[in-house]
Amino acid sequence: xxxxxxxxxxxxxxxxxxxxxxxxxxxxxxxxxxxxxxxxxxxxxxxxxxxxxxxxxxxxxxxxxxxxxxxxxxxxxxxxxxxxxxxxxxxxxxxxxxxxxxxxxxxxxxxxxxxxxxxxxxxxxxxxxxxxxxxxxxxxxxxxxxxxxxxxxxxxxxxxxxxxxxxxxxxxxxxxxxxxxxxxxxxxxxxxxxxxxxxxxxxxxxxxxxxxxxxxxxxxxxxxxxxxxxxxxxxxxxxxxxxxxxxxxxxxxxxxxxxxxxxxxxxxxxxxxxxxxxxxxxxxxxxxxxxxxxxxxxxxxxxxxxxxxxxxxxxxxxxxxxxxxxxxxxxxxxxxxxxxxxxxxxxxxxxxxxxxxxxxxxxxxxxxxxxxxxxxxxxxxxxxxxxxxxxxxxxxxxxxxxxxxxxxxxxxxxxxxxxxxxxxxxxxxxxxxxxxxxxxxxxxxxxxxxxxxxxxxxxxxxxxxxxxxxxxxxxxxxxx
Amino acid sequence: xxxxxxxxxxxxxxxxxxxxxxxxxxxxxxxxxxxxxxxxxxxxxxxxxxxxxxxxxxxxxxxxxxxxxxxxxxxxxxxxxxxxxxxxxxxxxxxxxxxxxxxxxxxxxxxxxxxxxxxxxxxxxxxxxxxxxxxxxxxxxxxx
Numbered sequence: 001x002x003x004x005x006x007x008x009x010x011x012x013x014x015x016x017x018x019x020x021x022x023x024x025x026x027x028x029x030x031x032x033x034x035x036x037x038x039x040x041x042x043x044x045x046x047x048x049x050x051x052x053x054x055x056x057x058x059x060x061x062x063x064x065x066x067x068x069x070x071x072x073x074x075x076x077x078x079x080x081x082x083x084x085x086x087x088x089x090x091x092x093x094x095x096x097x098x099x100x101x102x103x104x105x106x107x108x109x110x111x112x113x114x115x116x117x118x119x120x121x122x123x124x125x126x127x128x129x130x131x132x133x134x135x136x137x138x139x140x141x142x143x144x145x146x147x148x149x150x151x152x153x154x155x156x157x158x159x160x161x162x163x164x165x166x167x168x169x170x171x172x173x174x175x176x177x178x179x180x181x182x183x184x185x186x187x188x189x190x191x192x193x194x195x196x197x198x199x200x201x202x203x204x205x206x207x208x209x210x211x212x213x214x215x216x217x218x219x220x221x222x223x224x225x226x227x228x229x230x231x232x233x234x235x236x237x238x239x240x241x242x243x244x245x246x247x248x249x250x251x252x253x254x255x256x257x258x259x260x261x262x263x264x265x266x267x268x269x270x271x272x273x274x275x276x277x278x279x280x281x282x283x284x285x286x287x288x289x290x291x292x293x294x295x296x297x298x299x300x301x302x303x304x305x306x307x308x309x310x311x312x313x314x315x316x317x318x319x320x321x322x323x324x325x326x327x328x329x330x331x332x333x334x335x336x337x338x339x340x341x342x343x344x345x346x347x348x349x350x351x352x353x354x355x356x357x358x359x360x361x362x363x364x365x366x367x368x369x370x371x372x373x374x375x376x377x378x379x380x381x382x383x384x385x386x387x388x389x390x391x392x393x394x395x396x397x398x399x400x401x402x403x404x405x406x407x408x409x410x411x412x413x414x415x416x417x418x419x420x421x422x423x424x425x426x427x428x429x430x431x432x433x434x435x436x437x438x439x440x441x442x443x444x445x446x447x448x449x450x451x452x453x454x455x456x457x458x459x460x461x462x463x464x465x466x467x468x469x470x471x472x473x474x475x476x477x478x479x480x
Numbered sequence: 481x482x483x484x485x486x487x488x489x490x491x492x493x494x495x496x497x498x499x500x501x502x503x504x505x506x507x508x509x510x511x512x513x514x515x516x517x518x519x520x521x522x523x524x525x526x527x528x529x530x531x532x533x534x535x536x537x538x539x540x541x542x543x544x545x546x547x548x549x550x551x552x553x554x555x556x557x558x559x560x561x562x563x564x565x566x567x568x569x570x571x572x573x574x575x576x577x578x579x580x581x582x583x584x585x586x587x588x589x590x591x592x593x594x595x596x597x598x599x600x601x602x603x604x605x606x607x608x609x610x611x612x613x614x615x616x617x618x619x620x621x622x623x624x
Contacts, residue, residue: 040496042496066496066497067495067496067497068496068497068498068605069497069498069603069604069605069606069621069623070603070604070605073496073497092623093600093601093603093623094600128598130595130598186557186561189561190560190561199598200597200598200624201597201598201600201624239560239561242600242601242623245601246553246601249604253604265604265605266604266605266607267603267604267605269604407496407497408496409496410492410494410495410496410497410500411492411498411499411624412492412494412499413494437595480598
């Protein structure tokens, strides 16, 4: 497929509407990033998403875009709730995979000296869940049901974290409209032993130094101080989410036949939002999202316990405070202004972060005047960023931004690059202490497998979609 | 085609975020057997799996490509949820709408077995089963 692409601005490109595309595609990227983006099949995937019935505006892609399955990773698509569809592939297998950022009172020098004690303890205390048992008891069917309905609220009610944490989680840690009755028995079975587990692949827990502040006012509001240590947790809904996605792709493959919908890739299977299949998926997806909110809440509590034990300090000395918890694989029913009118849409964010601007009533009162925190972790050897959403994001991207650095190398290319290299030594020389389940994971997740996160974040900063608040440099990482 | 250390004829193709696999088989039974073994090979070190017990697997779907996805999903569920690691597959009967097979292996033992990576799901992206000259080839992408 030979795609036409034209440059709209130094950081924005357009794929014109051709063939059966219902809207044009738009990609945020610098010239340098676009050279890499154009190399794989992700631009074709942007065009494919533009075929979805009821898609509004543009099939959007963030600068961390890379080749996924069906949707590109870094894709955003809003569909009309009356006329449009919802696509399980537009959310992905890891439903509500997301990131949590926690501020601490700890100084980086102190933590650097203790990092070789902190990281092994975290590695021991927070299981990956891959072939291991969770750190918390296996849940009963009734418990799982309660997690699916109540999300992070379940975790707080069961002693994991504080009630005040909920104010700083997207949707306050509980998505309304979750339907545990449409979740399959297999999904329940997969969810029961995995709450409080990290998973493998690119999931991680990281301790990092606040190395630069760009916006003092916003940073102060978020409790972020230069040279303090922050903790980032990246995980999602585990096997329960994978199962729900798989179950509903099968359902929607039948639905596209029933409703006469044509999609260019089976992985884009979808159902009208107003159909029984669409409503069931939305209910199941929200249930999985709630499981993921609970999972990050439980893990944060396990992290706190582990660090308190390692350092033998009081909770006040550690001073954990939840900055924000975001979902970056999700579909949300939101109201956006389109052509001067308010319009209810279903925003699919597949590897993209919600980035609501100031004044949005969905934001907690203490952040409402500055905008939503947007968490953009880089790869483990480099840096992560805290940004804020803007009004321009509301106008151009349905309040969405990038979610990470974005891969450039396939996992096998990364492994080939890793041959004859001492990866642990390279990472250690970068000042980062890493523990991973296997060398395979490490090789696949090395910095050279990813784009330059600074270039990605700067693209959205220049585009005015998100503004930089702070930069973090990793000290220690555990990977599943 | 690079043959894996366990003599399973499969190779990876480059996919930026996930794992793309091409698998070969002498006939359609052989292709499904090799695809199932390749799935386990990317998940765990198969050299340590002993075929001490067997499990019967039956799946149904219309068309070889959707049947392959169903077959691999069932094996993945058996391996990751039932924690039954298999090292051998015997296909008893199959056609374009069903597979009936026995897998041989044992319960996962963390002291004995090594997990290489967690597989989330076999996707429908690029999913294909086709006859190439006198062989059969399967293509699929695994989300990891």
